[in-house]
Amino acid sequence: MRALRRFTxxxxxxxxxxxxxxxxxxxxxxxxxxxxxxxxxLDPDAWxxxxxxxxxxxxxxxxxxxxxxxxxxxxxxxxxxxxxxLESYLQExxxxxxxxxxDPSLPAAVxxxxxxxxxxxxxxxxxxxxxxxxxxxxxxASDLGVPLIGVGLLYRSGYFRQSLSLDGWQLExxxxxxxxxxxxxxxxxxxxxxxxxxxxxxxxRTLRSRVWQAAVGRVPLLLLDSDIxxxxxxxxxxxxxxxxxxxxxxIRQEILVGVGGVRAVRAFCAVTGHAEPEVFHTNEGHAGYLxxxxxxxxxxxxxxxxxxxxxDEAVAAVRAGTVFTTHTPVPAGIDRFPVDMVQHYFSxxxxxxVPMDRILALGAEENPNMFNMAHMGLRLAQRANGVSQLxxxxxxxxxxxxxxxxxxxxxxxxxxxxxxxxxxxEAREVTALLGDPGPGAMAGQPSHEPVSDETLWELRGxxxxxxxxxxxxxxxxxxxxxxxxxxxxxxxxxxxxxxxxTVGFARRVPxxxxxxxxxxxxxxxxxxxxxxxxPVQLVVAGKSHPADDGGKALIQEVVRFADDxxxxxxxxxxxxxxxxxxxxxxxxxxxxxxxxxRPLEACGTSGMKSALNGGLNLSIRDGWWDELYDGANGWAIxxxxxxxxxxxxxxxxxxxxxxxxATQVAPAFYERTDGVPVRxxxxxxxxxxxxxxxxxxxxxxxxxxxxxxxxxxRAAARIVADDYGPARELAAYRARxxxxxxxxxxxxxxxxxxxxxxEVGAAMTVRAAVELAGxxxxxxxxxxxxxxxxxxxxxxxxxxxxxxxxxxxxxMGERFEAVxxxxxxxxxxxxxxxxPSHPLLATxxxxxxxxxxx
Ligand SMILES: *Cc1c(COP(=O)(O)O)cnc(C)c1O
Numbered sequence: 001m002r003a004l005r006r007f008t009x010x011x012x013x014x015x016x017x018x019x020x021x022x023x024x025x026x027x028x029x030x031x032x033x034x035x036x037x038x039x040x041x042l043d044p045d046a047w048x049x050x051x052x053x054x055x056x057x058x059x060x061x062x063x064x065x066x067x068x069x070x071x072x073x074x075x076x077x078x079x080x081x082x083x084x085x086l087e088s089y090l091q092e093x094x095x096x097x098x099x100x101x102x103d104p105s106l107p108a109a110v111x112x113x114x115x116x117x118x119x120x121x122x123x124x125x126x127x128x129x130x131x132x133x134x135x136x137x138x139x140x141a142s143d144l145g146v147p148l149i150g151v152g153l154l155y156r157s158g159y160f161r162q163s164l165s166l167d168g169w170q171l172e173x174x175x176x177x178x179x180x181x182x183x184x185x186x187x188x189x190x191x192x193x194x195x196x197x198x199x200x201x202x203x204x205r206t207l208r209s210r211v212w213q214a215a216v217g218r219v220p221l222l223l224l225d226s227d228i229x230x231x232x233x234x235x236x237x238x239x240x241x242x243x244x245x246x247x248x249x250x251i252r253q254e255i256l257v258g259v260g261g262v263r264a265v266r267a268f269c270a271v272t273g274h275a276e277p278e279v280f281h282t283n284e285g286h287a288g289y290l291x292x293x294x295x296x297x298x299x300x301x302x303x304x305x306x307x308x309x310x311x312d313e314a315v316a317a318v319r320a321g322t323v324f325t326t327h328t329p330v331p332a333g334i335d336r337f338p339v340d341m342v343q344h345y346f347s348x349x350x351x352x353x354v355p356m357d358r359i360l361a362l363g364a365e366e367n368p369n370m371f372n373m374a375h376m377g378l379r380l381a382q383r384a385n386g387v388s389q390l391x392x393x394x395x396x397x398x399x400x401x402x403x404x405x406x407x408x409x410x411x412x413x414x415x416x417x418x419x420x421x422x423x424x425x426e427a428r429e430v431t432a433l434l435g436d437p438g439p440g441a442m443a444g445q446p447s448h449e450p451v452s453d454e455t456l457w458e459l460r461g462x463x464x465x466x467x468x469x470x471x472x473x474x475x476x477x478x479x480x481x482x483x484x485x486x487x488x489x490x491x492x493x494x495x496x497x498x499x500x501x502t503v504g505f506a507r508r509v510p511x512x513x514x515x516x517x518x519x520x521x522x523x524x525x526x527x528x529x530x531x532x533x534x535p536v537q538l539v540v541a542g543k544s545h546p547a548d549d550g551g552k553a554l555i556q557e558v559v560r561f562a563d564d565x566x567x568x569x570x571x572x573x574x575x576x577x578x579x580x581x582x583x584x585x586x587x588x589x590x591x592x593x594x595x596x597x598r599p600l601e602a603c604g605t606s607g608m609k610s611a612l613n614g615g616l617n618l619s620i621r622d623g624w625w626d627e628l629y630d631g632a633n634g635w636a637i638x639x640x641x642x643x644x645x646x647x648x649x650x651x652x653x654x655x656x657x658x659x660x661x662a663t664q665v666a667p668a669f670y671e672r673t674d675g676v677p678v679r680x681x682x683x684x685x686x687x688x689x690x691x692x693x694x695x696x697x698x699x700x701x702x703x704x705x706x707x708x709x710x711x712x713x714r715a716a717a718r719i720v721a722d723d724y725g726p727a728r729e730l731a732a733y734r735a736r737x738x739x740x741x742x743x744x745x746x747x748x749x750x751x752x753x754x755x756x757x758x759e760v761g762a763a764m765t766v767r768a769a770v771e772l773a774g775x776x777x778x779x780x781x782x783x784x785x786x787x788x789x790x791x792x793x794x795x796x797x798x799x800x801x802x803x804x805x806x807x808x809x810x811x812m813g814e815r816f817e818a819v820x821x822x823x824x825x826x827x828x829x830x831x832x833x834x835x836p837s838h839p840l841l842a843t844x845x846x847x848x849x850x851x852x853x854x
Contacts, residue, residue, distance in 0.1 A: 013058070014070035019083030024054035025183045028086060028217040030120040031139060031423035033431075035082050042069060052580075053122040055183050090218055094145025096705065106705070107713035109147045111265050111277035112137065113287035115257060116159075116242055117152050117223075119216055121580040123182055124158035125223070127242055127543075128508040129605055130327055132579065133387075134283055135216075136421035136605075140697035142217030143423075146705055149268065149277060150221035151261040151287070153253060154179065154212050155242045162543045162576045166482050168559030170544055170552045170575075174241060179212055179225065187211040187222070187268060195267045197224060199260045200349035201252075207235045209256060211264045220274070222264050224256055243545065251337050251345055254373070258289025259350065262297070279712045281323045281704075282381065285335045285373030291380035292351055292359060294318045298724075299353040309724055311358050312731035315380070317724055320840070321716030323708045324381035326374055326413070327602050329394045330512065335373040337363075342371045366401070378402055378413075382715060382842050383708055385414045387603040390626040394599050405850040407798075412843045416708070417624055418603040419700035422692075425609040427463055427587040430688075437693045453681040460590065460614055460684065465498040467588025471539055472496065474574045474581070481575075495569050496537050501669040503618070503661075504589030504610070506541035506577050509551040512600040515542060516554050518593070519561055520654035528658065529570035534666040537570045539585060541577035586610045590680075591634075591665060594619035595657060597649075598639045599626075608695035614684040618665060620653070628694060633687045635660050711842070719840060730840045736775065737836055737849065743773035744780070746832050746853035747812050753819075758828075763819050768803065768832040768853065771813035777805040781837040781844060782816040789829035799823045803832070 013020055020042075029035040039054050040047045043061050050056035061069075069075045100106045112134070118126030119135040126132055134150070141148040157174035165171055187195045187210070199207045208230045214221040226238040238252045245253075262280075269276050282288055298314035309317070328334055339360060346359050362379050363371035378384050378399060386392040392415025397408040422437065433451060476492040496502070509515050518525055518538070528536045540558055544551030555573070562571045574581060586592075592610035594601070594617065604623040611617060617634035619625045629636050637660060640652040668679045693699070719726045746768055753765025766784040782805075787798030803816035822828060834851040835844040 012063075014066055016070045016076045017066060017079055019079050020054075020058060023079070023082055023086060024058055025185070026086060026090075026215040026217065027119050027123070027183055028089065028142070028215075029054055030122070031421065032086075033428045035086075038078055038082055042075070051122075055122065055181060059181070094143070094218075095702075096145035096147065099705075103710070105714050105717065106710055107147070107278040107716075108275035109149060109269075109277045110279045110281055110709050110713075111151055111262075111290075112141075112148045112281045112283060113151045113257060113261055113290055114283035115152065115253070115286040117150060117221060118579060119214065119221070121578055123184075123214060124177070124578065125152065125155055125242070126579075127159040130284060133418055133605060136419070136424065136697040137283075137701060138216040138219045138221060139421045139424060140419070140701040142219045144698055144701055144705075145218065146701060146709075147275065148219045149265055149274070150214075150216065150219060151257065151265060152221065152223050153239050153242075153257050154184070154223035154225040156225075156227050156240045157244075159242045160244075160543070160546060163481050164478060164555075164559060164573075164575050168556040168563065168573075170555050172546050174244075182212075182214075184212040184214055184223070187213055187264070187271065189267075189271055195264075195271065196228075196230065197260045197263045197267065199256060199263070200347065201235070202344055202347060204349070205232070205235070207231065207238060207252065207256065207260075209239070209260060209264075211267065213268070220268065222261070222268055224260050224264055226256065247337060247341060251341055254286050254335075255289055255345060255350070258287045258291075259293040261287065262290050262293040278716050279321050279323060279709050281325065281709070282377055283325055284327045285324075285377045288324075288373050288377045288380065291318050291322060291376070292346075292354060292362075296351040296354050305723075307723060309727065310731065311355060312734065313724060313727045316730040316734070316840075317716075317719050317727040319380060319382040320719040320727075321712050322381040322383070323704075323712050324377040324384040325416075326377065326384065326386055326395055326399075328374070329386075329391055329398065329602050330600050331398065336365070336370045337373070339369050339371050374399070375402065382846065383414075383712055384412065385416050385708065387415065388417045388623045388627060389415050390599055390623065391415060391602040403845055403848045405852065406845050406848075407795075410845050412845050414707070416700060416703045417627065418605050418608070419695050419697035420605050420608045420612065421697045422612060425583070425586055426612040429459055429462060430613050433459060434688060434692070437696060451685070453676045453678060453685075456614065456681045456684055457676050461498070463587045463613060464502055464590065465588075467502065467539070467584050468496045468498045470581075470584040470588075471572055471574065475572050478575050491565075491568070495572060496539075497535075497569075500535050500537045500570075501591070501666060502589050503536055503538045503591040503593050504540075504585045504615075505538065505593045506574075506582060506585050507594075507604075507606055509542045509544040509548070509554055511550065512597045513542075514595050514597060514650070515540070515551075516557050517595045517650060517654050517657065519557060520650060521658065522561065524658050525561075526567055528661055528666075529567050531666070534670045535570060536661060536666060539572055539574060539589065541574040541581060541585070543577055582606070582609070586615065587613050589615050590669065591616050591618050593657075594622075594625070595637060595653060596620055596622050598622040598641045608691075611687050611691040611695055614688050616665075616683050616687060618657075618660060624695070628691060630690065632683065633691055634683070635664060715840070715842065726840055730838060733779070733836075733838050734847065737779070737847070740773040740775050741849055741851070743771065744775065744834055744851050745771045746782075746834065746851065747771050748809075749832050749853050751830075755822075758822055760822055760825050762822050764822055764830075765817065765819050766801075766803065766830065766832065767815065767817045769809040769812045769815055770832075770834055777814050777816075779837060781835050783833050783835065784818045784820050784830060785833060786820050786823060786828060786830040788824050789827050793829055795829055795831065797824060 046060040050060050114134040116126040116131030117134045118132035160172035163171045194210045197209050201207050209224040209226040212223045227236045295314040298309045363376040365372035386395040395413045396411035403411045559573045586609040592607045592615045601623040607617045620639050621636045638656045640649045643649045748769040750767040755762040782803040783800045785798050785800045787795035801818045801820045803818040806815045806817045809815040832853040
């Protein structure tokens with residue numbers, strides 16, 4: 001008989017083992033090796049059966065076994081010690097608490113909103129890099145004590161699980177998760193009733209959800225779940241899958257995570273007494289509707305004596321405390337909705353008092369029929385960033401249209417290079433050998449005693465061997481699923497060789513990542529794999545979006561190549577790439593291959609995880625590798641990104657890849673002195689010394705705290721003071737600016753102050769008359785801009801100097817003046833421009849307003 005439904009009943013633990021419950025439900029176990037060891041030791045077979053999932057493990061262990069364990073003094077002591085350790089991890093002051101003693105302006109809490117969170121494979125709520133990054137962000141925040149509240153959705157089936165058909169086509173399945181069996185706790189009110197979050201939908205209907213809490217160390221993660229009886233069937237399925245439905249499904253999910261997410265945070269803070277967020281961080285555009293809900297809250301303010309705010313005043317207040325991170329350098333990857341769909345959903349019942357035309361203006365883009373979530377994200381956040389230095393530059397030019405009149409390098413989008421959570425992704429042997437780099441580690445400061453070549457090589461060998469057995473196990477399992485029978489599969493015991501140079505390539509399969517670049521010249525690849533002296537073995541994995549048949553065809557091409565009995569011992573495609581597989585690959589691969597179409601990889605993080613374990617990157621200089629490749633920590637595949645013909649570009653880059661593998665990588669790996677590849681171990685050592693500290697997620701989260709959350713928190717605190725006086729003042733300023741701006745102009749520029757013999761460093765006086773159209777001189781800054789000019793008059797390497805207001809100009813406006821030291825030799829040009837100036841603006845470019853002299 002088949003069960004109609006399934007659910008999980010939690011075990012009754014004997015009193016001495018009761019702390020196991022907390023150890024299993026706080027996800028800190030997933031990056032705490034001693035706690036994992038404890039779970040494994042409770043019942044090694046059950047631990048394997050439970051797929052290394054502590055909550056499942058506690059359901060698998062028999063009461064008889066629990067009885068024995070409760071009488072075992074060592075077990076009881078270990079349980080208590082680890083529970084105490086968890087308790088102090090959760091309570092003790094950490095980096096943030098110490099910082100906050102010096103700087104009480106640091107925010108009391110930060111809301112971190114994301115469509116996906118990859119914290120651990122036991123909570124499969126992610127599809128790829130974006131989610132895993134969000135998970136690493138929460139874990140590093142927890143380690144640093146940063147008071148984050150994570151907000152997302154709980155998907156009934158998460159992302160799909162991947163398997164292969166006999167002919168190598170991707171098959172998708174969606175196992176249903178039972179929240180009772182996950183490390184989650186329902187958010188309940190003071191009476192123990194589940195908190196329900198309501199979001200109004202069209203036609204007078206309501207979408208309701210409950211809120212699950214996961215504990216990611218110190219960080220609560222709130223996940224909204226619409227699969228409840230209080231919803232009609234079509235609304236129960238709003239949180240069925242991640243990235244699974246049509247646009248309608250998608251906008252409902254985004255309304256739920258943004259609007260519902262803010263309401264869930266409010267409910268959570270009210271119930272638990274947790275501090276309210278002062279800063280809201282939108283991880284990619286999906287959750288951007290959170291800004292609209294916060295505007296609604298401000299319009300509906302009803303505290304005694306509080307003056308209501310206007311829409312513009314509310315926008316000013318919301319912007320101050322919002323940080324927006326964009327992850328998409330591909331214009332086609334930007335999240336957009338048809339305008340009429342937004343109009344359909346954003347009724348006056350969903351967001352009472354928020355005018356539709358203002359909502360639409362926030363998401364406006366070139367196409368008047370589309371609503372652009374990234375544009376709204378940028379308009380509702382005073383601070384925005386990309387996720388590597390290169391991606392910051394790409395974003396500044398990609399979104400430059402929102403700051404017309406400014407050079408790309410002035411567009412106020414910064415960058416924070418992603419990082420990865422060391423304790424999650426580093427093999428414990430590496431940590432044991434090298435110590436914990438800690439949150440304050442700097443590049444080049446070794447956190448450990450010098451390690452000999454032999455020791456490093458042994459370490460790499462052990463990690464490679466572990467990968468090889470995992471590869472064999474998975475290849476066998478994959479073939480059983482594809483319909484092979486056990487007697488046919490003897491060969492899988494010979495797949496891979498623990499002594500052979502191992503290259504990994506695993507990631508999602510969008511076109512720009514070019515999964516099949518390695519197959520460009522199949523004979524050449526075969527030669528590399530089968531080289532009698534210096535063979536290479538290649539492990540490949542990745543999921544294609546279910547709707548992307550092109551991606552599935554690429555996977556099929558790899559699978560067919562790897563199915564060939566002549567090479568199948570040297571190349572494998574492993575189905576169902578997820579965090580649990582990824583770990584073995586990052587530990588064991590000697591080389592991590594990445595060949596995206598530059599500059600379409602915003603950051604990329606898998607190569608960082610490989611580097612943590614002494615893997616060497618072999619990558620196009622894109623994303624993080626563009627800034628952290630130093631010539632001695634791996635290899636840069638030359639990019640042909642000036643070449644427009646995509647076929648030729650792929651040929652050139654594939655050639656460069658084969659060439660590097662054959663002439664650089666393999667020789668360094670196989671040339672041995674007394675059995676040790678000295679050149680290789682030197683590259684490994686350099687990678688571990690210099691890259692390991694820089695790729696840490698703690699480094700990333702500290703940057704967010706210091707350069708983004710702290711200023712956003714101060715701006716938010718300033719703007720809400722005195723019953724939102726500054727928000728009103730800033731909104732009034734913007735209104736005045738808008739009314740006057742088209743009439744502001746530079747009416748005259750006088751260069752009589754040019755020095756007689758212009759040489760570098762000589763002083764030039766620039767004088768200008770500016771029509772301010774009723775604005776006060778203090779409402780603007782007038783700047784002299786001096787730089788190089790070429791055959792066009794475009795200024796390069798420009799230096800800007802603020803001009804002083806020196807009086808009025810006899811009916812020609814106001815006079816401004818500056819002395820500028822000539823910055824460059826050669827052909828030089830200059831101009832004058834007028835920008836808004838207000839103490840509550842983060843940068844003069846912020847409002848996208850500038851008037852140039854002409
Ligand atoms: C790190 C990670 C990714 C992201 O890898 P990229 O290099 O950014 O493509 C994707 N999936 C899993 C399971 C990961 O651990």
